[in-house]
Amino acid sequence: MASSAAFFLLAVAALHVCCCRGQGRDGGAVAAIYSLGDSITDTGNLAKEAPPGAFETIKHLPYGVTFGRPTGRCSDGLLMIDFLAHDMGLPFLNPYLAKNTSFDHGVNFAVAGATAMDPADQSNRTFSLKLQLRWFKDFMKSTFDTDEGNSKNFFPLITVSQPQCTLCFQRSGILILYVKFVRAEIRKRLQSSLVLVGEIGGNDYNYALFGNKSVSEVEKLIPAVVQTIIDATKEVLDMGASRVIVPGNFPIGCFPSYLTAMASPEQSAYDSAGCLKDLNLFAAKHNAQLQRAVAGLRSSYPDAAIAYADYFNSFLSLLKGAPALGFDENSTHTACCGAGGRYNYDERRMCGVEGTAACADPSAYVSWDGIHMTQAAYKEMSRLIYHGRYLQPQILSFPE
Structure with missing residues (x-):
């Protein structure tokens, strides 16, 4: 005894x-990046997990056309997470479900279509934040904790x-x-790493809104979605993470998918940027609750660096400065790849299926397929957030 x-x-x-x-x-230098999230961050998990015939479009050109080949990313090329890794002097993150690949500098657990909350219908196979967090824990344990004893x-x-x-x-x-x-080995690894918890939660709202629920009905989901994100972030911090970024939602009323599906005959429904006011107000409510919750985490974990990534205002800044940044000012709300219509978006004919076509120069467009952004837009977003004033507070330093 x-x-x-x-x-x-x-x-x-x-x-x-x-x-x-x-x-x-x-x-101190960041040795690795670990990322949870959805299609904004997925570098190939969904493409590797989906059975033959499912989600075929992202497995083939024109997805990846700017990169030179399809990679499972929902874009013509790279994502914000890729530019962040590059700027930090790290390789691109490999997807967790990839085989025979290196995870020495981090892992991407994000899956396109993932939700924050577990689906109510368990027959609907959705890669929720809970599942990704389990993958994260399993990976850390199997890689940095080989002692099965007290853990x-x-x-x-x-x-x-x-x-x-x-x-x-x-x-x-x-x-x-x-x-x-x-285990000390896990804590030591996480204390020299960066963890991104999101962007996630957008699909919880997307599925509800495109399932014909009203904006006021979907607003009732916000507290539960935010709490799910915060609970996951707490678990990451309890494991020893010292740098954590929690991104907010985009101004979804500016996206071709919503501009098409929820078009209004009333000009008053749109703001000066041509975005749907009600949808952007909804996204802003989510972000306000998430920001308050993140501020609470800073009080509970004073020795960790916890930042909120403002996707909402950085995207609006991108739209406002689009012409000066090299984007076609007449195409800021138009998908590069689609099947016609005012915003070149048709949910029945998504980018990559027969009858759709991609624009000649994706770098002139903000939106790639009506839902996701082009490589050029993601690059600018990464600059605005991680090198600019939209990471609150700025917790990153970059090598010269």
């Missing part, structure tokens, strides 16, 4: 693990009167502090 002195030292060490999370404010268990460490940790319970009137054992 361990001596009382030894037990006290173990308790103090474990309390430090629980309450002193993340040591990433020193500006599965909770065990009592110390009694406390004013607990600062949420992992506590009461027994016989005494509060007992419990801490999940996290």
Whole structure:
């Protein structure tokens, strides 16, 4: 039996693990990037997981045309995550479901079509944030924790009167502090890494809105979606992450898919940028709740660097400055690849199927297929966010 002195030292060490999370404010180099999310970030997971015949369009040209070949990315080329990795001096992130590939500098767990919340209909196979988080944990354990010993268990460490940790319970009137054992190797790796939790949640709303639910009905989902994102972020931080970025949603009322599906005969429904006001107000409500929740995380995890990535206002900035950035000012709301119509978008004939065509110069367009952006737009978005004022606060430093 361990001596009382030894037990006290173990308790103090474990309390430090629980309450002193993340040591990433020193500006140390980022050794790896781990990403959770949806099609905005997916570098090939859906294409590798989908059975033959499903999601065939993203597996073939014109997807990837600017890159030179299809990669499973929902664009003509690279994504924001690719530009971020490049700017940090790291290789592009390989998808988690890829075989015989390197994960030395990070892993991409994002899956196109993924939702934040688990689907109510369990027969609908959706790659939710919960599943991606499980992949993340499994990867970290299998790669950096080969000891199967204590890593599965909770065990009592110390009694406390004013607990600062949420992992506590009461027994016989005494509060007992419990801490999940996290291997030092995992914590060390995460403290030299960057973790992106999203963008995610957009599809929860997309599926509902395109399922004929009203904007006011879908607004009721916002608190649950935001809480799911925050809960996942807490788990990442509890594992030892010291740098975490949580992105918000885009101004979806500016996207060709929504501009087509929810077109209004009333000019008053549109703002000065030609976007649908109600949809952008909805996205702004999601972002406001998410920002408040992220601010709460900073209070709970003072030793971690936690930033909110403002996709909403950075995208509006891109639209406003589109001509100066080399985009065709007459095509900022038009898909490069599609099947005609005012916005070159038809949900019955998506980019890549028979009867659709891609524009000659994707770099002149903001939207690739009506839902996702072009490589040129993603590059500009990455610059605005990660090198500009739309990462709040700025927690990244880039090599010269």
